[in-house]
Amino acid sequence: MIPLIELCAVSFGYRNDALIIDQVDLALHEKQRIGLIGPNGSGKTTLFNLIMGLVRPRCGHLYFRGHPLTKEKDFKVLRQDVGLLFQDADDQLFSPTVLEDIAFGPLNLGVSAEEARTRSLRVLEELGLRHLHERITHQLSGGEKKLVALATILVMEPSALLLDEPTNNLDPPTRERLIDILAGLDLATIVISHDYDFLAATCRDTRIMENGKVLIGEPSSLHTHYHIHRHGSLPHRHGDT
Numbered sequence: 001m002i003p004l005i006e007l008c009a010v011s012f013g014y015r016n017d018a019l020i021i022d023q024v025d026l027a028l029h030e031k032q033r034i035g036l037i038g039p040n041g042s043g044k045t046t047l048f049n050l051i052m053g054l055v056r057p058r059c060g061h062l063y064f065r066g067h068p069l070t071k072e073k074d075f076k077v078l079r080q081d082v083g084l085l086f087q088d089a090d091d092q093l094f095s096p097t098v099l100e101d102i103a104f105g106p107l108n109l110g111v112s113a114e115e116a117r118t119r120s121l122r123v124l125e126e127l128g129l130r131h132l133h134e135r136i137t138h139q140l141s142g143g144e145k146k147l148v149a150l151a152t153i154l155v156m157e158p159s160a161l162l163l164d165e166p167t168n169n170l171d172p173p174t175r176e177r178l179i180d181i182l183a184g185l186d187l188a189t190i191v192i193s194h195d196y197d198f199l200a201a202t203c204r205d206t207r208i209m210e211n212g213k214v215l216i217g218e219p220s221s222l223h224t225h226y227h228i229h230r231h232g233s234l235p236h237r238h239g240d241t
């Protein structure tokens with residue numbers, strides 16, 4: 001089956017700097033959910049930026065539904081169908097109210113104001129956020145912003161999601177709600193997270209990003225935790241020193 005998104009031997013480095021992404025192969029199939037974990041600065045967000053066409057590879061090839069992604073117009077097609085949840089929700093939200101923020105995407109596609117409102121309220125309802133629809137966006141809490149940012153993506157009915165640190169700013173009950181929300185979505189998804197337990201709860205495939213490479217993870221033995229021993233905040237296996 002042709003993957004939804006495919007990277008073949010993709011390499012990237014900023015300007016003349018060393019490679020951050022080094023000959024990476026990665027395929028995301030319909031309905032597949034991949035978790036991506038790795039140290040700070042290992043290139044996880046950069047990988048999303050490459051997929052979205054926000055930066056271009058030094059070499060290698062990207063494909064969307066089997067079509068090569070080379071020109072801006074190719075990435076425009078991808079961006080209409082792939083939703084990127086930014087690490088910082090403030091980068092995603094710019095309208096005065098929550099409802100306006102969510103309706104912005106559909107309105108931009110030419111949907112009528114009434115239909116955009118109906119769709120936006122439906123997504124808010126599905127995410128349990130209906131009560132926020134008249135709120136001033138920039139006054140929301142960090143966790144509320146994160147879920148509203150997710151709503152701005154889901155209202156576009158994408159085929160795939162790229163979620164960059166979706167549990168940042170979420171308290172435990174909201175994090176649990178996000179796990180339930182993702183379980184209810186049948187979408188191809190790549191989730192970047194340092195929260196291994198979240199990845200284990202939401203993704204069957206886990207990959208580790210390290211030294212510019214994307215390696216296959218071993219979800220059963222790999223995990224993170226803090227303040228216990230010196231590998232605590234990095235993915236590791238017990239048996240490591």
Ligand SMILES: Nc1ncnc2c1ncn2[C@@H]1O[C@H](COP(=O)(O)OP(=O)(O)OP(=O)(O)O)[C@@H](O)[C@H]1O
Pocket residue numbers: 014020038039040041042043044045046047
């Ligand atoms: N615009 C830029 N110009 C130069 N270097 C950059 C730029 N953006 C990111 N970098 C560098 O690229 C490397 C990879 O950054 P990236 O944000 O992809 O890492 P990450 O794995 O997502 O990190 P984190 O877990 O901290 O979010 C880092 O060393 C970062 O400083």
